Amino acid sequence: MSSAALATAGGSDTTVIPIIRERGQREVFCGLTGIIWLHRKIQDAFFLVVGSRTCAHLIQSAAGVMIFAEPRFATAIIDERDLAGLADCNEELDRIVNQLLTRRPDIRLLFLVGSCPSEVIKLDLSRASSRLSKKFSPNVRVLNYSGSGIETTFTQGEDACLASMVPDLPAAPADAETSLMVVGSLADVVEDQFIRLFAALNIGPVRFFPPRHAADLAPVGKNTRYILAQPFLADTARALEERGATRIDAPFPLGVEGTTLWLKAVADVWGVSSGTFDAATATARERATRAVARYREELSGKRVFFFPDSQLEIPLARFLARELDVELVEVGTPFLHKQHLARELELMPKGVQLSEGQHVENQLDRCRAAKPDLVVCGLGLANPLEAEGMTTKWSIELVFTPIQGYDQAADLAELFARPLVRRMRLVA
Amino acid sequence: MQLTVWTYEGPPHVGAMRVATAMEGLHYVLHAPQGDTYADLLFTMIERNAKRPPVTYTTFQARDLGSDTAELFKTAARDAYLRFKPQAMIVGASCTAELIQDDPGGLSKALNLPIPVIPLELPSYQRKENYGASETFYQIVRALAGPTAPVLGTPRPVRVSGQRPRCNLLGPTALGFRHRDDVVEITKLLNELGIDINVVAPMGATPADIARLGEADFNVVMYPETASQAAQWLTRTFGQPATKIVPIGVGATHDFINEVAKLAGVDAAPLLNNTTSRAKWYAKSVDSTYLTSKRVFVFGDATHAVAAARIAKEEMGFTVVGIGTYSREFAREVREAAKIYGVEALITDDYLEVEAKVAELQPELVLGTQMERHIAKRFGVPCAVISAPVHVQDFPARYSPQMGFEGASVLFDTWVHPLMMGLEEHLIGMFRGDNEFHADAAPSHLGAAHKPLQNVVSPLVAAAQIGASVFEPILGLTSVSTPSSAAATIAGWALEAEKELNKIPFFVRGKARRNTERFASERGMSLITVETLYDAKAHFSR
Numbered sequence: 024m025s026s027a028a029l030a031t032a033g034g035s036d037t038t039v040i041p042i043i044r045e046r047g048q049r050e051v052f053c054g055l056t057g058i059i060w061l062h063r064k065i066q067d068a069f070f071l072v073v074g075s076r077t078c079a080h081l082i083q084s085a086a087g088v089m090i091f092a093e094p095r096f097a098t099a100i101i102d103e104r105d106l107a108g109l110a111d112c113n114e115e116l117d118r119i120v121n122q123l124l125t126r127r128p129d130i131r132l133l134f135l136v137g138s139c140p141s142e143v144i145k146l147d148l149s150r151a152s153s154r155l156s157k158k159f160s161p162n163v164r165v166l167n168y169s170g171s172g173i174e175t176t177f178t179q180g181e182d183a184c185l186a187s188m189v190p191d192l193p194a195a196p197a198d199a200e201t202s203l204m205v206v207g208s209l210a211d212v213v214e215d216q217f218i219r220l221f222a223a224l225n226i227g228p229v230r231f232f233p234p235r236h237a238a239d240l241a242p243v244g245k246n247t248r249y250i251l252a253q254p255f256l257a258d259t260a261r262a263l264e265e266r267g268a269t270r271i272d273a274p275f276p277l278g279v280e281g282t283t284l285w286l287k288a289v290a291d292v293w294g295v296s297s298g299t300f301d302a303a304t305a306t307a308r309e310r311a312t313r314a315v316a317r318y319r320e321e322l323s324g325k326r327v328f329f330f331p332d333s334q335l336e337i338p339l340a341r342f343l344a345r346e347l348d349v350e351l352v353e354v355g356t357p358f359l360h361k362q363h364l365a366r367e368l369e370l371m372p373k374g375v376q377l378s379e380g381q382h383v384e385n386q387l388d389r390c391r392a393a394k395p396d397l398v399v400c401g402l403g404l405a406n407p408l409e410a411e412g413m414t415t416k417w418s419i420e421l422v423f424t425p426i427q428g429y430d431q432a433a434d435l436a437e438l439f440a441r442p443l444v445r446r447m448r449l450v451a
Numbered sequence: 452m453q454l455t456v457w458t459y460e461g462p463p464h465v466g467a468m469r470v471a472t473a474m475e476g477l478h479y480v481l482h483a484p485q486g487d488t489y490a491d492l493l494f495t496m497i498e499r500n501a502k503r504p505p506v507t508y509t510t511f512q513a514r515d516l517g518s519d520t521a522e523l524f525k526t527a528a529r530d531a532y533l534r535f536k537p538q539a540m541i542v543g544a545s546c547t548a549e550l551i552q553d554d555p556g557g558l559s560k561a562l563n564l565p566i567p568v569i570p571l572e573l574p575s576y577q578r579k580e581n582y583g584a585s586e587t588f589y590q591i592v593r594a595l596a597g598p599t600a601p602v603l604g605t606p607r608p609v610r611v612s613g614q615r616p617r618c619n620l621l622g623p624t625a626l627g628f629r630h631r632d633d634v635v636e637i638t639k640l641l642n643e644l645g646i647d648i649n650v651v652a653p654m655g656a657t658p659a660d661i662a663r664l665g666e667a668d669f670n671v672v673m674y675p676e677t678a679s680q681a682a683q684w685l686t687r688t689f690g691q692p693a694t695k696i697v698p699i700g701v702g703a704t705h706d707f708i709n710e711v712a713k714l715a716g717v718d719a720a721p722l723l724n725n726t727t728s729r730a731k732w733y734a735k736s737v738d739s740t741y742l743t744s745k746r747v748f749v750f751g752d753a754t755h756a757v758a759a760a761r762i763a764k765e766e767m768g769f770t771v772v773g774i775g776t777y778s779r780e781f782a783r784e785v786r787e788a789a790k791i792y793g794v795e796a797l798i799t800d801d802y803l804e805v806e807a808k809v810a811e812l813q814p815e816l817v818l819g820t821q822m823e824r825h826i827a828k829r830f831g832v833p834c835a836v837i838s839a840p841v842h843v844q845d846f847p848a849r850y851s852p853q854m855g856f857e858g859a860s861v862l863f864d865t866w867v868h869p870l871m872m873g874l875e876e877h878l879i880g881m882f883r884g885d886n887e888f889h890a891d892a893a894p895s896h897l898g899a900a901h902k903p904l905q906n907v908v909s910p911l912v913a914a915a916q917i918g919a920s921v922f923e924p925i926l927g928l929t930s931v932s933t934p935s936s937a938a939a940t941i942a943g944w945a946l947e948a949e950k951e952l953n954k955i956p957f958f959v960r961g962k963a964r965r966n967t968e969r970f971a972s973e974r975g976m977s978l979i980t981v982e983t984l985y986d987a988k989a990h991f992s993r
Contacts, residue, residue, distance in 0.1 A: 048527070049510045053486025073452075075546035075575060080461040081489045099452045103576045106550075115452040122454055139484045139547035142513070172486025173513040173547070384534060403491030403503065410501035 040368060040377055042359070047382025050403055051331060051357055053172030054180025055136065056085045060423060061184055062095045064208045067131040067237050070096040071123065072170070073116065073148060074138030095130070097123065101140055112146050113154075120155055120165070130163055132237035134184065137169035164191065164237065176357040178255040178333045178422065181208060185233055188240070189262035192232075195244030203229045203289060204241050204268065206260070207253030210425035211235065216307075217428060220286060223303035226293045243268050248292055250285065252276060252427060254367070255334040257360050274366040276427045277335075277435060278342035279311045284366070307429040314433030315346055321440040323348040328390050330400035331355035331381050332418035339399075339421065339435075341370050347436055351375045352395045355386065397443060414442045457802050457822055459777035459840055463573035464545045465490050466583025470591065470677075471541060472504040472625035476657040477591070478537035480528045482520070482548035482555050485510040497843050498626055507531040509548070521553045528559050532566070539595060539658035540564065541587065543571035567658065569594045579800075581676045581752070581778060584624055588653055589680040595661040600688045607690045610668060616715035617647045619667045619685075621693075622678030623654035628755065628839040630654060632852035633673060637698065640855050641671070643722050644708065646715050653677075665689040669714045673697065673854070676752055676778060699758035701728045701859045702765055730859040733867075734766055742867070748773040748814035750797070750805055750823050751838025753781030755853070757788045759818045759837045762862060764792065772812045773797060775805065777820075802826070813962055816870060821845075831961075833869035837862075942971035945980045952984065966991060 055078055058070045072078045079098035086094075099119045104110040116135075124130060133155070135148045148167040156165040168187040170180040185206070195202070203226060205217065214231050221229045230241030232249075241247075245267035251260065254275050264270065273288035274281050283304065290300045327349050329336045336356045343349035354371075355378040361368075378386065383404075390398060391411070398408055398415045405415040416439055426435040460466075464481060471479040472494050481487070488508050494500045509527045511520050528542060542555040556570025569590050573583045610616065620637060623630035631654075638648055649667035650660045664670075670685055670693040672678045682693040692714055698707035705723060712719035733739060747769045749760045753776045763769040775797030776785045782798045789796035797808050806826045809817060817827040817834040821842045827834035836845060837853075852858040944952070955963050963984075970987035971979050 047530075048488070048508050049485050050488045050491070051485065052489055053484070055486070056489075076455075076458060076460075076462040076579065077464075077487060077546050077575070079455045079458045080465065081486065083457055084489060084493055094456065097454055097456045100455050101452055101576060103574070105452055106576055110452070112452070119452055119454045139486070140550060143516075143547055143550045172484040173511065173516065176485065384530075401492070402496050403488060404495070406495040406499055407501060407503045 040371060040375060043353075043376065043378040045378065045380050045382040045385060047385060049176070049331075049357070049381045050383040050401055051381065052085065052177040052401075053081070053139070054170035054175030054177065054183060055082055055138065055172075056177055057170060057180030057184060058082060058096050058136065059086055060208060061181060061233070064235065065132065065233050065237055066235055067129060068095065068134060069123070069127060069130040069132070070134045070136055071120065072096070072098040072136045072138055073141045073146065074098055074101065074136075074171075075140045076100055078138045078140075095127075101144075106144065112144075113151055116146075116151055117155065117158075120159075124159060124163060133159075133163055133165045134187070135165060135167040136184075137167065137171055137174075139171045139173050142169060142171045142173055166191070178253070178335075179358070181253070182256045182258050185256065186258040186262045188233065189243070189259065189266060192240050192266065193242045194266075195242035195247060197244065197246075199242070199244055199246045200228070201246045201248060201293075202242075203227065203293075204243065204247055204249040204263070205229065205231045206249050206251050206263065207256055208233060209252050209427055213425045213428050213431060216430055220303065220307070221289070224286070224290055224293070224295050224300065226289060226295065245269075248289075250289055251363060253335075254338055254360065254363055255358075257363065260363065272366060274341070274370060275335075275338040277338045278346045278432050279308060279315060279429060280345060280370075281338060281342060282311070282427070282429050282432065283308060304429075311429040311432045315436050318433065318436035318440045319347050321443060322436065324350065325396040325443065326350045326352050326393070327397045327399065327439070328352040328393060328395035329354045329356075330383075330386065330390075330398065330404065330418065331357040331378070332399075332401055333422050334358060334360070335421055336399070336418075337364055337367050337371070337377070340375070341367055342432075342435065343439065344372050344375070345370060346432075347439075349439075352393045353378055353386075353389060355379075355381065357381065397439065399439075414446050416442050453801075455801075459800050459802070459820065459822065460580035461490070461493075462546055462575050463578045463580060463583025463586070464543060464575065465493070466580040466585070466677075467541065467543060467571055467573060467587040468494070468504055468506055469580075469584050469624040469626050470587045470653045471506060472500070473623065473627075473654040474505075474591075474652075474656050474658075476538040476659070477505060478531055478535050478540050479504075479506045480524070480531050480540060480542045480555070480559070481506055481508050481545055482524050482527075482543070482553055483508045483510065483545035484547045485512050487545050487547075494625055497841055498846055499843075500625070504625075505535065505537070507535075511548075516551065520548075520551055521558055524553055524555055524558050525562060528555075528564075528568075529562055532562075532564050537566065537658075539567040539569065539591075541569045541571055541591065543573055544575075546575035549575050567594055582780060584677045585680045585780075588621075588624075588677055589684060591653070591658075592661055592664060592681040593684060595658050596664045596685070597688070599662060599665050601665075603688075605690075607668075615645055615647045616669075616717065617649040617667045618711070618715070619649050619664055619670045619691075620651040621670050621672050621682055622674035622676075623651065624674075624677055625654070626839070626841055627654075627674065627677075628752075628837075628841055628845055629851060629853045629858075630674070631846075632850055633854040633858065635850070636852040636855040636857050637671065637673065640698070640704075640708070640722075641711065644712060644715065644719065645717050646711065665691070667691060669693065669711075671711065675754055675784075676781065697754050697758055698854045699755065699858060700762035700766055700862070701731050701856065703758060703761065704855055704859065726856055728856045728859055730766065730856070730863040733860075733863050734768070739768075739867075742870070743768045745769045745816055745870070746772045746812070746814045747816045747818055748809055748812055748823075749837070750775045750777075750817075750819040752776060753778040753785050755838035757784060759862075760788055760792060762859070763818065763866075766859070767863075767866065769816070772814055773808060775799065775808070815959075816866070818866065835866045835869055837865075942968060942976050942979050942983075945978055948979045948981045948984050951981050 105112050135152050137148050152165040152167040166187045168183040243266045247268035248271050249263050249268045250271040271288050273285045276282040276285040336354050340351050340354040353376045359379045398413050399418050405417050408415050425431050494504045507527050509523050542559045559568045623634050669691050670682045672682045672693050685691045696707045696710050698704040708719050747763045749756050756776050760771050760774050763771050771792040774789050777800040786796045802822045809826050817823050818837045820838050824834045851861050967987040
């Protein structure tokens with residue numbers, strides 16, 4: 024289980040980055056966890072996990088607190104009768120969906136979300152969803168994707184969810200003007216900031232995917248240019264390309280530099296002059312640079328170790344290294360998409376240690392030996408590492424907090440600075 | 452299939468983790484897919500454990516299903532043994548691994564590890580967390596204490612005279628509701644009785660400690676949900692009697708002291724005569740008269756629900772209007788208890804059913820779990836949490852047991868404080884119209900610049916009673932109305948009647964409104980006047 028392989032990553036011959044590839048216990052969430060933010064993003068969608076009590080318990084625990092209102096997610100718990108064939112799983116599922124939609128007539132889009140048990144017993148949710156879609160059309164559309172741990176790691180759940188929506192996007196006419204699609208969940212406030220910036224750059228029409236409402240689907244076709252706002256969307260990208268869309272290659276919009284390069288990549292496609300680009304972005308850029316600088320003092324020279332979590336690790340590490348002078352000890356990621364991360368890897372400091380996959384015990388050994396100033400890790404590891412004397416940052420907060428764009432760059436820096444500041448205060 | 456929004460209990464392997472995490476020197480190798488490691492954060496975040504749970508997961512993925520998941524399990528088990536050097540190991544499968552039928556027990560046997568390896572069979576699609584904890588503890592006890600068992604039928608050796616009696620405390624686990632503090636409280640209580648503790652298990656016990664459980668004279672079953680199965684086996688195997696009473700509440704603590712004194716052959720009188728319970732005095736004090744006949748709804752695990760109902764009736768002077776549990780294994784005990792209060796027990800793990808029951812009964816206080824806290828919040832009813840499932844708030848930094856005399860005092864405070872808040876809010880409502888106290892007024896003593904501070908001093912509590920009691924008949928229904936949906940045609944309110952209604956304390960106003968509307972609609976009245984309001988009051992008065 025502890026087989027480690029050393030490989031390299033990088034877009035060109037000049038950037039050779041060592042990668043540790045390990046297999047062992049992976050201390051990561053499964054894709055079902057994405058429901059926590061997806062159900063809030065798409066405000067009239069409901070997520071029905073078809074799984075076990077473990078799935079229900081996971082989502083409840085990952086949500087941290089039980090939400091006051093009735094949530095827009097639930098679990099159809101498979102029981103012994105279903106497994107023993109005493110009950111027909113499809114009939115049972117239809118009954119539950121009926122029950123659910125009767126209670127929640129506000130639902131416009133229902134996702135049947137596959138889980139480890141539903142995959143293992145080979146319950147065909149795609150057939151179930153097309154059957155139910157027909158039944159409840161046009162009021163409710165029913166889609167399906169897998170958020171199972173055997174298929175997906177944490178943020179890959181969002182990838183699977185978005186990919187399942189792509190076939191439903193309307194086709195753009197062949198003569199449609201060139202349009203931009205921003206792909207990946209962003210906080211509404213961040214979207215609104217980007218909308219203003221694109222308007223100032225005279226770029227448009229701009230659509231975001233996923234939409235805030237199920238019916239608000241962006242058309243897609245060969246004149247669609249899409250840019251990823253999140254680094255974990257491999258399947259969604261592939262599905263969009265099958266519909267004719269073309270990816271705009273860019274680093275991710277984290278930090279001032281990342282945001283600028285991300286916007287610039289779009290501006291170049293639209294032929295925006297560098298004068299116009301500078302004029303449109305200068306204010307936000309300067310404001311963000313000043314705000315980030317305040318945290319450089321606290322973070323400069325600090326040694327940071329990333330455990331794998333959301334696939335955001337590489338862009339985050341790039342931001343820390345280049346804008347805050349952080350020294351990267353190891354940057355772990357559950358999965359490294361070389362193509363989507365090519366621009367990021369070019370920006371990474373030479374010789375930085377990456378790791379892909381996980382053997383949590385070995386990684387903890389390396390982490391303890393390296394004695395970093397800050398460990399970015401999941402909630403299962405954070406308190407135990409604090410108790411060992413390390414300072415930690417919960418990685419899940421980096422997924423739940425608006426961190427993209429100029430006006431969030433300093434907030435992002437602050438998330439890393441806060442645990443260090445806190446430690447200093449408590450000692451003093 | 453069952454539609455589930457929130458669950459009271461996790462899957463059975465989480466119960467096994469609660470036992471493993473409570474113990475020392477034991478390791479759990481769990482055949483489970485990637486993602487099941489989420490369970491670690493229950494322990495590290497909710498309970499704020501400083502150590503990771505002693506669990507190794509195989510975290511298999513789809514690609515492993517095509518190759519050899521059994522080999523993956525063997526490697527994980529071997530590596531876990533070498534790395535953690537446990538005294539004993541438990542092995543099992545989570546829900547998904549149960550489906551692929553790799554047989555962790557058989558596989559680990561083939562490894563020939565030089566320590567006891569205990570296989571667990573926890574049916575994930577049938578049972579839940581508490582079953583998992585109980586079964587795991589039982590299997591561990593059987594496997595580790597079994598080898599020291601005497602020949603069946605051997606009488607227990609007589610205790611050497613002068614030697615203090617010894618007992619085991621059974622049941623406390625990780626993620627238990629105040630288990631940590633209950634152990635301290637009960638240990639203190641038993642020591643005062645002259646009884647020594649042989650082993651506390653699973654909490655803090657090593658496999659070596661489990662092996663010497665048989666040395667005790669008797670067992671204290673602190674939490675039947677996790678310990679009664681193991682205790683029954685110990686009774687059969689070692690002839691150790693076990694306690695039946697769970698010492699939650701003053702009365703139950705008295706009964707418990709008598710019970711253990713008898714089992715240990717010691718005199719309970721000195722301790723019983725010497726204890727003064729603050730909870731008992733507080734309940735007696737005149738300030739507590741406002742607690743009289745408060746309608747309470749109780750829901751939780753069986754042990755805590757049954758105990759809470761008894762305290763509510765006998766020690767607080769409340770009226771128990773409903774009791775229920777999500778522990779189907781202990782439905783019988785809860786049904787028995789329900790008979791005492793003349794109500795029917797609600798046995799369900801569907802929180803929507805519990806919510807409907809609360810809506811129907813309209814209690815003035817809910818004693819429940821974190822789920823009921825949310826239900827109560829939605830209905831604007833005060834609530835205190837008495838039972839697992841746990842929340843980070845259920846692990847307070849301070850000492851806060853539920854058991855023993857100190858536990859009874861903790862319960863008094865915990866239950867009464869939400870009611871105090873209710874009264875305080877009512878008083879704020881009462882004085883809202885005053886010049887110095889309306890919503891936009893600044894507190895006079897802070898000058899004009901400050902925002903209003905909503906606070907009320909306690910002597911005014913008595914005044915609130917008057918307001919509430921005037922309208923008590925409208926509220927104190929014997930027959931219970933269903934939520935507003937029941938009335939098909941609702942009579943309109945005359946302005947004067949509406950004004951009169953607003954004089955009723957806010958926390959009972961909704962009920963008064965509903966009952967008056969029901970009264971009116973049953974009589975085919977289209978307009979509710981002040982007279983109708985008082986007619987309804989008279990109609991419903993006891």
